[in-house]
Amino acid sequence: MSELILKDYSAGYSPGGAAVSGVSMKIAGGSVTAVIGPNGSGKSTLLKGIMSFPGVYGSGSVTLDSMDIHRMNRNERAGKIAYLPQFPPIPAGLTAVETVLLGRFPHRSAWSGDSPEDVKIALDALEMVGATHLANKFTDEISGGENRLVNLAAVLSQRTEVILLDEPGASLDYGHAAQLWKLLSDLAAGGMIILATTHRIEMSGNAFDRVLLLSEGKSVAFGEPEDVFLSGDLLSSVYKTPMEVRRSSPEGSWIVFPGEAD
Amino acid sequence: MKRTLLILVALAGIGIAVSLATGPLGRNAPGQVIMYLRLPRILLAITAGASLAVSGCVLQAVLRNPLATPYTLGISAGAGVTAGFIILSGISLPVFLVYLSGTAGALAASTLTWFLAGRGQRDPSGLILAGVTVNLLGASVLLLIEYMSPASRLVEIIRWMMGDLAVAGYRRVLFLLPFLVAGMVPALLKTGTLNQFLTGTEMAESRGVNTVRERLLLLIAAAVLAGGAVGAVGPIGFVGLIVPHTMRRLAGGDYRKLLPLSAIGGAVLMLWADIFSRVVISPAELPIGVILSLLGGPFFLYLLVKKPRL
Incomplete structure (x- = not known):
């Protein structure tokens, strides 16, 4: 099964000017990873850096099955990683x-x-x-x-084996959003690696297997959703507003109550 | 697509027949007039029309702008400045060099546009803004040249800017041919890549397109096509705008169909515009640039109101 590994990865729009830095994570095939964080925290830049887009400068390493994806030629990379912009x-x-x-x-x-x-x-x-x-x-x-x-x-x-999606649920209604995250979850179950940024945790049901939380261009937490969402007031401090996150049932959907003190 | 292609081929066939039969013979033998005046004129209309239409079609995808034309890169301004300078100076050049000077000015202006836009590293909108700047600069220099020109040469400059297909012999066609081949071949080979540009730089990159390299290659192809045409017939406008949009309406936006159809459509439009230019105020001729501008103005309005597909 595929494995995507980021080691101390940074990306930005000028040499040495990182918009997101210090991201390390290991994502195994068969999982959906959500990248969350406030506006401007570097979510989209992270995906663009992984894709090596022109004008985006990255450092650190990104490997897919031990192969440095930034050393692959474009066609080879396009055969392994797909991307959907915002x-x-x-x-x-x-x-x-x-x-x-x-x-x-x-x-x-x-x-x-x-x-x-x-x-x-x-x-x-x-x-x-x-x-x-x-x-x-x-x-x-x-x-x-x-x-x-x-x-x-x-x-x-x-x-491809890997799909990166930038806000895939944006502009989708409840029905289509639920259908989208179910689809991503099913694709992952088939062995794919899905990495998706999102602002709408509650629209994704329980599709995430892992969550990367970014704040002001830094990786703040990476782990299972329970560990990130239910870790004290971590989300409240990152989003700078009182937030409460619950599950509808032990295996159910995530529900977010922004602006509510725990 | 087949129906559109059939209509275009029919229009081209009828246009060639009408063009061969149209115009005064004077005291010349009909065979001579057809062979050395009308046939080269038809070939020039076809090659220049195809060049300008394909150039516009390519630029609309690469710059992702439905209003992009061959002159968006500053091509007409560059050609105008060099042609104006040569006419003002009164230098007597061999005819090939006269054509080449217009082409050189056109290509120099598009190169300047490319560098002003940061060599295409940034968003295509940077190229459009740089092209507008180069066009304004060129127009200012041309105004200065026109102001300094004596009346006879001023008329000559203005007449050159209106475009001209009047031709004796095949020199202008032969001049244009290498530019046509050099621009048309890469454009036709890259139709799949042009389709990718429709979805934006990031999607194209994610599908394996080296957007910086391919954009440069396609911009060069478009500039060579338009530069060659401008050198041969002057800065004839609107062909590169009208034709791709019309073909897009008729046959859809897939560049694998759109680009070849635009080449044929450009040839047909230029052929018929030339026929009209010869019959409207016969026996005198109306410059072909005037005919196409009269068509192009309303078409621009249509683009603004209807917002057709890119």
Whole structure:
């Protein structure tokens, strides 16, 4: 099973200027890890650093199955790690299925057509996110939340071992958010590594296996959700507001009460 | 796509036939007029139109801006300055060098745009802002040149800026051909990459696209196509805007279809605009740039109101 390891990893937008630093964690395949923290704590930068995007400078190490992912060539990395940004541009002029097919790019040449297998994978991905009905609709004619599902399907069609998602639940309603986190949980159960930033702990049910808590660009805690959420007033001090986090049942969903003293 | 392609091929065929048959013969033998005046003019319209349309189509994806045109990178301003300077100075250059000077100015301006924008490391919007700056600078220098020019040369400069397809022989077509090939081949080979640019830099990178390198390559291809066309026919506007948007409406936004269709569409538009330019005030000619500007203005308005697909 895959294993993603970050050792003393830092990332920022100028050489030596880290927006997030000192992150160390080991994530095994088959788990969903949530990256949480206040706005500006470095959640998105961490994902962008792992992806080695242009203009993002990283230090420390990130390995996938003992291979330094920053030494992989782009295509090799694209075959192993997929990424969904917070606000991807809507690729207008394309239908949903055409948009999903863009995720097959690392698996074929830059100008070749879509094979029947590519189309099948794309349609399967749309089905997985519950968006089959959108297949032939233009992406600039569907809602923001529906586009979110289509983009998620595009990421799934890339067929990678690791998926990094930046706020995947943003702009999704309760039903679709629950469906999304259930899907991520199911994918992880199949052996994948899912690393997702989120501001909405309560929208994710009990999908997280691990939680990384960031504050002001530093890693404050990493561990099982119980250890992070129920660790005294850790969340209250990080979010600078009284917070109470409970579970609906011993194995149930997480519920957050911001602004309430414990 | 097949229907659109059939319509375009039909329009091209009819356009070529009409263009061959249109215009005064004077005292020349019809065969000579067709062979050395009308046929090279048709070929020039086709090659320049395809170049400008593909250049605009590429830039709209790479810059992620539906209003991007070949001139967004400062190409017309650069070409205008060099052409204006040569006309003002009265230097007598071999004809190939005259064409080449316009192209050199165009490519120099787009290079300046690239460096002003931080060599494409940042968001594509930086390139658009740098292009606007270079266009303004070029327009100011051209104004100065026009102010300093005697009346006869001023008219010549203004006439050059309106574009011109009047041609005797195949020199201009031969001049444009290497630029067409050098720009069109990488653009056609990179249609899948252009599709990736539609989803933004980060998604494209995550799928294995080296966005900095590919953006530079595609910008060079677009600049070479537009620079060659401007050197050969002058800064004819709007082809690079109208054609990709129309094709996108007709055949969708997949660049593997859109780019080849835009090449054919650009050729067809230029061919028919040239025919109109010859018949509207016949036996005199209206500059093709005027015809296309008259089409382009309302089309810009349509873009603003309808917000068509990128």
